[in-house]
Amino acid sequence: MPAIRAVVFDFFGTLTRSVQRGPQHADIARALGTDPETLVGVLDRTFRARACGRYGSAEATLRYVIEQAGGDSRPSAIRAAMPARVDALRADTQLRPDAVSALTAIRNRGVRTAVISDCTHELPAFLPGLPVAPLLDAQIYSVEQGVCKPDPAIYLAACAALDVDPRDCLYVGDGGSHELTGAAAVGMTPVRLAAPDLANHLVFDADTNFAGRKVRSLTEVVTMIDSVPALV
Template sequence: MPTYQAVLFDFFGTLTRGVQRSAAHQTTADLLGCPADTLAAVLDRTFYQRASGEHGNAEATLRWVCVQAGVHPSDTAVRAAVAARHRAVRADTRLRRDAVSALAGLRRLGLRTGVISDCTHELPAFLPQLAVAPLLDVRIFSVQLGRCKPDAALYLTAAQRLDVRPEDCLYVGDGGSRELTGAQRAGMTAVRLTAPDLAGHLVFDAEEGWDGPVVESLSEVVELVDALPATC
């Protein structure tokens, strides 16, 4: 592998443990007057539309979801459901035990760090309150950029904001949204995280047949980078 100036991470399932929708999402469904399984099915099939911000802000997007689900809640109910969904997504988000230490370790080695996430409106709102936030030099959110992985725009925007070349970046992800292939096509080196908890992870358009490098923990990423020869 080459040496690097930056390491970029996927968020859900990479900096966090595997994600599953918890019982907390029932509140959102109840507020909307929608069966929970119906709401989950609509959320699943519309993920990329929602994650690219096609339907406006969080409230406008949830109103559109309601139309797809065939329910027509009041304005008050929709606003309450937006808040409930925010709390539920936040509750489902559990940072990996070594997320903070890995990011800090990479920064001690002189590397810049960042996150590139396919996400809806909730993550940009609560990420600043997470322990990893001060350790991320750049944050690229699909819902803000209007593109989803594996679109090269996300990777190239991250590199541009870090003022580094794509080929000087290492990208680490669990493989959702064919993100590893996307990183490679953008000129980056990609590594797949294969932590055991990802077996039940909620993932869309997973990378198939990955034959590139893998790690089982974020700590291994620091070890991998630290073992590389120093640049001149």
């Protein structure tokens, strides 16, 4: 494995524990006059388009989703639901117990860190308030980039923000969005996080055929870094 200057992480299911939609999503559906299962179906089938920012602002995106689900899409209703939408995504998000310690250890070794997430508008609204935020040198969101993984542009955006060559980067992810094969295609060294809790993770377009390196915890990423020299 080449020397490492940076580690780029996926967010949901990687820096966080397994994610499932919690009860607050159903509350939003009912408040906007639609069936929760219908809303989930719309959220699932539009995820990639929403994560690429295809429907515009956060408010415009929620309006589109609620229209598709047959709910109350009046501007006043959508505006009132916006804070609840952010709160629902935040409630679904639990950082891994070793996320802060692993990121701290990586940075203490002179290695830069970043996150790349296929996400909708809500994550950029709340990630900056999480304990991992000060430990990330760059935060790359698909909804702001206009592309999702495995598009090369999203990986290269992280490398540009970190001022590193892709060949000097580890990419760590659970494998959603074909992210591991995408990372390999731009020259990064991909590593699958195969944590036990991910059996129940909400994932789209999983990298099911990936046969590369695996770790079972974020702490093991630190051990992997220690096995090769870092470029500082």
